[in-house]
Amino acid sequence: MTSPLPQNGTNDFRAILTHAGITVALGLGLLLLAHATSGSVQTVLVVASPVVVLLGASAMLYRTYLAWKRNGRWQVWQGGAWFLLFFFIVMLFNSAPLLFE
Numbered sequence: 586m587t588s589p590l591p592q593n594g595t596n597d598f599r600a601i602l603t604h605a606g607i608t609v610a611l612g613l614g615l616l617l618l619a620h621a622t623s624g625s626v627q628t629v630l631v632v633a634s635p636v637v638v639l640l641g642a643s644a645m646l647y648r649t650y651l652a653w654k655r656n657g658r659w660q661v662w663q664g665g666a667w668f669l670l671f672f673f674i675v676m677l678f679n680s681a682p683l684l685f686e
Contacts (some may be wrong), residue, residue, distance in 0.1 A: 601665040608641030631683045635676040643671035
């Protein structure tokens with residue numbers, strides 16, 4: 586008989602919020618730093634901000650896969666990954682006008 590409790594601990598939700606929060610903060614921080622600079626540094630930071638969010642989403646999808654393999658609560662990890670992928674699209678479209686100035 587299976588237990589209704591999660592098999593991989595109760596800190597999943599906290600880990601997801603921490604992962605997403607750090608990823609969003611880094612992406613927004615790079616974008617704000619890009620607004621404060623100019624020239625080629627601005628271009629690099631504008632390109633780097635969505636890339637950081639995409640890497641964070643990819644890492645969360647990998648953690649989703651690991652939770653699925655150990656029969657854990659993979660659904661919450663997938664939800665966090667969808668949030669980061671949506672945020673990646675928002676960051677991508679918000680940073681694109683800066684590249685074409």
